[in-house]
Amino acid sequence: MALRGTNQEFGRPYNRRIVLETIRLHAPITRADIAKRVGLTIQTVSTIIRELETQGFLIARREAPKGRGSPATVLSMNPEGGFAVGVHVTPLGVEAALINLAGAVIGRERRDLPRVDPDTAFSEIKGLVRQLGALRPNGRMLGVGMAMPGPFDVESMSFVGPTTLEGWKDVPVRQSLTLATGLPAFIEIDLAAAAHGERLYGRGSDFRDFYYLYFGVGLGGCMVHDGTALRGAWGNAGEIGHIPVVPEGDLCPCGNRGCLERYLSLEAHERRARVIGEDQWRAEVAPIFRQAIATIENLFDPETIIVGGLAPKPLLSRLVAAASPLPNSIAARRTRTA
Ligand SMILES: [Zn+2]
Structure with missing residues (x-):
């Protein structure tokens, strides 16, 4: 940029x-x-x-x-010129990391707290920030940033479901975060935060235009163009998980049927692979994954699609391997990578 x-x-x-x-x-x-x-x-x-x-x-x-x-x-x-704490609240729990000005992780902690409510979360975050801050007792703390799942402020989409957090609607997250930590606070939707992390310190630094596919409990995604994450008018452009892909398919908590994340997400993996086995699940979702890749490529024309998120790397690698050969799309050139 x-x-x-x-x-x-x-x-x-x-x-x-x-x-x-x-x-x-x-x-x-x-x-x-x-x-x-x-x-x-x-x-x-x-x-x-x-x-x-x-x-x-x-x-x-x-x-x-x-x-x-x-x-x-x-x-x-000056790497030690300042420090910040990054917090990630997911449907699985709370994670926090202390980073320095150069973006290096000094320490990290996690608490397994499935479907955590706001009060418990902020009290945990308060403790985590104190604990991590102790790693640099004389360090200057610049702020705290928190990433959490969306969608934000969508009335017609139910917030109840395995891929979202319940009880967080109408919670003044930023104020509560400042109140808990005494630090300037920033919040960001998890998939955009992850895409920015990838842009600054990961594989995304090699590309001007890339799509980040966030494989979390649900499925999200974010187009990064010239250093900017495209969020849409209400910040929910990343809700790719609710693109309908299977006509008359599984009922989704959002109210529609056949949404992508009903097949392709950690939640779907957990629910389905347990019944039919890991290999069978992969074979079952590979065509749907290919369809998602073609959709993303035709919509955004990215240089590459980077797959990341909460899912373990081996699971993602096997899934990407199962998606080959990639479907035909406007991105079908020889140097194409996924
Ligand atoms: Zn849905």
């Missing part, structure tokens, strides 16, 4: 963010190179850098001299 600065007065926080992001992506980097990349003057960049350095977010060091002239100062992120 091209990060360009703005000369507007209100653009200061924005410029700060893109300077920091440019350093994260291209460190070690000089002020002049940053200025060139983001289209700001060296003076504006230097002012921002001074501020970030004073706050301890950056490390500056002199490069070894190359020929004549004084060596340039190069900048990189």
Whole structure:
């Protein structure tokens, strides 16, 4: 993604963010190179850098001299300059991780709490943040981010069902999170959070356009284009699990029949593989998986589809293998990957 600065007065926080992001992506980097990349003057960049350095977010060091002239100062992120806790609430429980400014996981904890209610969840989160924070007792905690399943605010779709959380409707999640932790809080739908994680630190960093298929208790997905997750008007564009794929198929808690996640999700795997066995389940859902891949490719034209989520990696690898040969679609070129 091209990060360009703005000369507007209100653009200061924005410029700060893109300077920091440019350093994260291209460190070690000089002020002049940053200025060139983001289209700001060296003076504006230097002012921002001074501020970030004073706050301890950056490390500056002199490069070894190359020929004549004084060596340039190069900048990189200070990994220990700040910390944040990421929380994931799923229908299976609560997970939390402490990460540093470079995105490295310092520690993680999980609690198995099936179908957790909000009060229990926030009290657990309070304890988890305290426990993880103790790993860096003098570290500066910048905030807490929480990912949770959607859909958000959809009245016609029932929130009752194995793939969603019950009792969370109308809960002021962000305020409760701040109240529990005393930190600035951010919330995000789980599939978009996972897609962003993949974009920043995973396989997604190699692609400008990719579709992230989130294989959780239910099935979600998210198109990432040029660094942005496409959420739709109400943030629910990722509810791919409720695309009807089998006419007159299984009844879904959303009220429709034959929804994709009734066949392709951890919940479906749990329910069906137990009865007919793992291999048989895979054979049964492979055509449906292929259909999903063709739908995604024809809708979004991604460079690749990345499959991730809560499901164990071996399960996903076997499923991807079973989907071969991939169906014909607009993506049917030789370099196609899934
Ligand atoms: Zn459905």
